[in-house]
Amino acid sequence: MTAIKHALQRDIFTPNDERLLSIVNVCKAGKKKKNCFLCATVTTERPVQVNVVKVKKSDKGDFYKRQTAWILRDLAVVDAKDANKENPEFDLHFEKVYKWLASSIAEKNSFISCIWKLNQRYLRKKIEFVNVSSQLLEESVPSGENQSVAGGDEESLDEYQELNAREEQDIEIMMDGCEYAISNAEAFAEKLSSELQVLDGANIQSIMASEKQVNTLMQLLDEALKEVDEIEYKLSSYEEMLQSVKEQMDHISQSNDLIQLSNTNNVKLLEEIEFLVNYLDLSKGHIKALTDGDLSSSKGIEACTNAAEALLQCMNVALRPGHEELHAVRQQQQQFRDLREQFARRLTNHLNNVFVQQFTQTLTLYYRRASYHSVSGHDQSSSIAQHSIELTLPKHLPFHRDLLRYAKLMEWLKNTDREKYEGLNKNYVDYISRLYEREIKEFFEVAKIKMTGTSKEGKKFATLPRKESAVKQDIESLHGSSGKLTGSTSSLNKLSVQGSGNRRSQSSSLLDMGNMSASDLDVADRTKFDKIFEQVLSELEPLCLAEQDFISKFFKLQQSPALPGSVVQTDSNEVDGGYLSRPHNLLGDKFSVPSEKEETSIIRSMMIKVFRCIEPELNNLISLGDKIDSFNSLYMLVKMSHHVWTAENVDPASFLSTTLGNVLVTVKRNFDKCIWNQMKQMEDVKISKKSKVGILPFVRGFEEFAELAESIFRSAERRGDLDKAYTKLIRAVYNNVEKVANESQKTPRDVVMMENFHHIFSTLSRLKIACLETERREAKHKYTEHLQSYVIYSLGQPLEKLNHFFEGIEARVAQGIREEEVSYQLAFNKQELRKVIKEYPGKEVKKGLDNLYRKVDKHLCEEENLLQVMWHSMQDEFIRQYKHFEGLIARCYPGSGITMEFTIQDILEYFSSIAQSH
Numbered sequence: 001m002t003a004i005k006h007a008l009q010r011d012i013f014t015p016n017d018e019r020l021l022s023i024v025n026v027c028k029a030g031k032k033k034k035n036c037f038l039c040a041t042v043t044t045e046r047p048v049q050v051n052v053v054k055v056k057k058s059d060k061g062d063f064y065k066r067q068t069a070w071i072l073r074d075l076a077v078v079d080a081k082d083a084n085k086e087n088p089e090f091d092l093h094f095e096k097v098y099k100w101l102a103s104s105i106a107e108k109n110s111f112i113s114c115i116w117k118l119n120q121r122y123l124r125k126k127i128e129f130v131n132v133s134s135q136l137l138e139e140s141v142p143s144g145e146n147q148s149v150a151g152g153d154e155e156s157l158d159e160y161q162e163l164n165a166r167e168e169q170d171i172e173i174m175m176d177g178c179e180y181a182i183s184n185a186e187a188f189a190e191k192l193s194s195e196l197q198v199l200d201g202a203n204i205q206s207i208m209a210s211e212k213q214v215n216t217l218m219q220l221l222d223e224a225l226k227e228v229d230e231i232e233y234k235l236s237s238y239e240e241m242l243q244s245v246k247e248q249m250d251h252i253s254q255s256n257d258l259i260q261l262s263n264t265n266n267v268k269l270l271e272e273i274e275f276l277v278n279y280l281d282l283s284k285g286h287i288k289a290l291t292d293g294d295l296s297s298s299k300g301i302e303a304c305t306n307a308a309e310a311l312l313q314c315m316n317v318a319l320r321p322g323h324e325e326l327h328a329v330r331q332q333q334q335q336f337r338d339l340r341e342q343f344a345r346r347l348t349n350h351l352n353n354v355f356v357q358q359f360t361q362t363l364t365l366y367y368r369r370a371s372y373h374s375v376s377g378h379d380q381s382s383s384i385a386q387h388s389i390e391l392t393l394p395k396h397l398p399f400h401r402d403l404l405r406y407a408k409l410m411e412w413l414k415n416t417d418r419e420k421y422e423g424l425n426k427n428y429v430d431y432i433s434r435l436y437e438r439e440i441k442e443f444f445e446v447a448k449i450k451m452t453g454t455s456k457e458g459k460k461f462a463t464l465p466r467k468e469s470a471v472k473q474d475i476e477s478l479h480g481s482s483g484k485l486t487g488s489t490s491s492l493n494k495l496s497v498q499g500s501g502n503r504r505s506q507s508s509s510l511l512d513m514g515n516m517s518a519s520d521l522d523v524a525d526r527t528k529f530d531k532i533f534e535q536v537l538s539e540l541e542p543l544c545l546a547e548q549d550f551i552s553k554f555f556k557l558q559q560s561p562a563l564p565g566s567v568v569q570t571d572s573n574e575v576d577g578g579y580l581s582r583p584h585n586l587l588g589d590k591f592s593v594p595s596e597k598e599e600t601s602i603i604r605s606m607m608i609k610v611f612r613c614i615e616p617e618l619n620n621l622i623s624l625g626d627k628i629d630s631f632n633s634l635y636m637l638v639k640m641s642h643h644v645w646t647a648e649n650v651d652p653a654s655f656l657s658t659t660l661g662n663v664l665v666t667v668k669r670n671f672d673k674c675i676w677n678q679m680k681q682m683e684d685v686k687i688s689k690k691s692k693v694g695i696l697p698f699v700r701g702f703e704e705f706a707e708l709a710e711s712i713f714r715s716a717e718r719r720g721d722l723d724k725a726y727t728k729l730i731r732a733v734y735n736n737v738e739k740v741a742n743e744s745q746k747t748p749r750d751v752v753m754m755e756n757f758h759h760i761f762s763t764l765s766r767l768k769i770a771c772l773e774t775e776r777r778e779a780k781h782k783y784t785e786h787l788q789s790y791v792i793y794s795l796g797q798p799l800e801k802l803n804h805f806f807e808g809i810e811a812r813v814a815q816g817i818r819e820e821e822v823s824y825q826l827a828f829n830k831q832e833l834r835k836v837i838k839e840y841p842g843k844e845v846k847k848g849l850d851n852l853y854r855k856v857d858k859h860l861c862e863e864e865n866l867l868q869v870m871w872h873s874m875q876d877e878f879i880r881q882y883k884h885f886e887g888l889i890a891r892c893y894p895g896s897g898i899t900m901e902f903t904i905q906d907i908l909e910y911f912s913s914i915a916q917s918h
Helices: 002-016 105-122 143-150 153-158 165-177 185-209 211-279 284-292 298-315 327-375 380-386 397-404 407-416 418-452 469-477 510-515 523-554 596-610 614-628 632-650 655-683 697-712 719-743 749-767 770-795 800-815 819-824 830-838 842-859 867-892 904-917
Strands: 018-028 036-043 050-057 064-071 077-079 089-093 097-102 128-130
Touching: 002 018, 002 036, 002 050, 002 064, 018 105, 036 105, 050 105, 077 105, 097 105, 284 298, 284 327, 298 327, 298 407, 327 397, 327 407, 327 418, 397 523, 407 418, 407 523, 418 523, 418 596, 418 614, 523 596, 523 614, 523 632, 523 655, 596 655, 614 632, 614 655, 632 655, 632 697, 655 697, 655 719, 697 719, 697 749, 719 749, 719 770, 749 770, 770 842, 770 867, 800 819, 800 830, 800 867, 819 867, 842 867, 842 904, 867 904
Parallel strands: 077 128
Antiparallel strands: 018 036, 018 097, 036 050, 050 064, 077 089, 089 097
């Protein structure tokens, strides 16, 4: 190994100004063994750089080459695998882990020891050594013993240290004094040896001469020791004297500590007393307000509110540990609880009385009005008619304004006594729901009477006035458990509308619209229905929003915002069996505050119970409107969609938005049912076999339906529903027009198709309905196609023999005979052509055209006014055939001079004179 080390130093490291300090023969662990050497080197130039170099024997020859080098500074960990057992494996952690297997344990230990020394000297112990034996690293000693490192490798580290300037100078002086040293080294060595002996003798004599001085120094030391003994004796006496003083000072210090501790305790006690007095003391004024305060006046309510907040603040004070053990504190807390119970009971009773009083006043006014009309001989229908000049709902703003004065007290009750708070909530919902039910039902009765008119039939559906004894019964029921108000209200669910004059008794259809004039369509009735329905929705919307806003403010319930377009359905039973039915006790038990989502659910549940009659009444009104006229569903769809859109913009999760959304579903179903009925009636249409068809009723009905729908949906938000209905209707119209045309016996199929599709095309072009643009082009195509078909069919072959003659010529040409040779055929010579032409003089042609005009006039209807269009098309077709014949004569009989006995000008004159004569 020594020879290899010298060889590596000479061949690899000396040329690079490096010194080889340690070497180990290794191979990579776990792979095919290929030996190499790991070398620890340092550079000879400053600053010194320490490297770990991998050297490998070349494959081409017996020499070594440098393969890889790592800077020792990059080495993070040296892992010897096992500190207790001998193991040739070790790892070096550079940028990645390199696993090595040493050829011998000694080489491994020597290499790791060298790395450790280099780490100590140059890297300031940066490298971490893991699983390395402590014996191997035992040379890690303080700087005073740092020379021990010099054993072995230290000499090699300092072997080639260069001389400093002074050493060089001394050597030069010595060499100048002994010039012969270079030529005679032995003589130079003997001289140096003799001079060294002289110096040693001089040193011995100097030591012997200083013996007296040493004795004198020893005497001085003895005297100094005696002085030290005397000083120690004096210090001991002083310490004994100070011992008593120390004990007294310790006693004084203990006394001061006790005094300071007492003062600290007094200060803390004062703080605790001040805390209890300041935070657990309720003023007499507040106590009086809670026990005897006036809950009717504004000043009394304000005083009670301040007192209740002060009481709540006292009860919510966070007591410190040990306070609850004090008798005075427990007594004060009990007083607070008693005041809370007493005031909560007073507040609950007062608000219940306010609810009952408001409901009683409203019922009394209602029954007084009913009794007045009963005594004066009016039935209720006339009473309702008198009060229905303006279709309005009573406003509850004054009642809400009075109750909102108690909003802060309701919040206090919510935070202190959940059971009473929920009881008030339930009572309010019970009372106000009865009030709203009566007002809303009366409101809808008025709306139904206004829709159906004041005919005799309407009277039998009006409600009869109740006796005054019913007032007492209803008012007494308010003081019961929460019974329901009972009262008879009229129902128009089974009404069959029987109008006078031109009023229809059945729902409208496209067939009916097609058979009626504009005056028969009851445009005024539809407009009146639209206004009434809009008024109903406009009255309900602010009523529901105002009540929901009041409930949120009065009962202190937060409404969490919902995503637009979300529809929330809530069961009305949530009010009785949901969150509100669970009692909570504050300040005594753990109280869970409901989240915003739960409070929003509570508001929705209350609104459902308060306005439980709105959705059924709206559905009844929608059913009535549908029975009066099925096309009222168009008006209702537009109005309801608009109000749903408005409600969702205000609050997507509100009761109004949810309820109107549910009703909108019903309206949409009625609209779809109306469209389905129109399609069904088209399929069931029957035509007369003895009269011409003309424009079909459902085609004209579709025109008027489209005009009506476009006027209604001009600025509607829900245009998509109408577009879908248009598509279904127009498809049904097209299919049934073709069906009727196929079944028609009196009128030709092409005429039925042409006239009706022309009418449809004109309607769609005039109304410009975007979603039916494809159907409009289709109608135009069908109209043009059947017009041309009818022209060809009707015109036929007006010059029949001449047609047969020329068909024969065309057949010969098709067989391969040249056109100019056709005249040589016996059957098609010039004499035969002249004979056929003479049979069709101009007078005969005009007579045939006149008969054709009369025939077409019988087929076409006057409504669509297509006769002139048809006659002009026939003229063009006749001229086309004439030109075709002239062309064949010119090509097949060139130079013969044969022509028709009438000209194109004669044809134009024939068609014009026939049209003018009729």
